[in-house]
Amino acid sequence: MQKCIKCNRRFGWREIFKSYKWNYGPLECDNCCTIHKITIFGRCTIAFLALLPFLIVQFFLIPTDHIFLTLGGTGLMATVGFLLSPYVVRYKEGS
Template sequence: MQKCENCNMPFSWGKITKSIGWLYKPINCGTKHKITFLSRCRVVALGTLPFFVFTYFLTPFNTYNVNIGIALLIAIFIILIAPYVVKYRRE
């Protein structure tokens, strides 16, 4: 996890998740930190690529309930790891 460049206070997982969830809202701890463009691309790729791969190549189950359940597990996994792949810079 990243921390503030000025006060060295680490950004919490919850703050980063809220920042991503509110359309990349900056994190403010006295200094405004904005998500980098490359990190935005990582979040989008992390969110879309697993679903495309699963939907088009790995759907071995004939029931929709199992497919939806696996898709939800993928979504939860993405939400859990997204804060670890983003970087912020001081604005």
């Protein structure tokens, strides 16, 4: 989980996830008021974690004729990947 660059305060999952709203807004440390912005690599990581499970389930694990099973499984896996993204996404100090 990401920490503040200046004071090493650990950001919570909810704080990071809320920063995804409105085009990946900045994340502000409550202790030292340092602004952190998501990196381009961090944005790609979020997309990758949402799309990779979707593609794996869609093309390799559930190649069946049951469209609802396929869509439900892929939607579930994409949601899980998106919800796990705050643990791996990185921020940098911004202005």
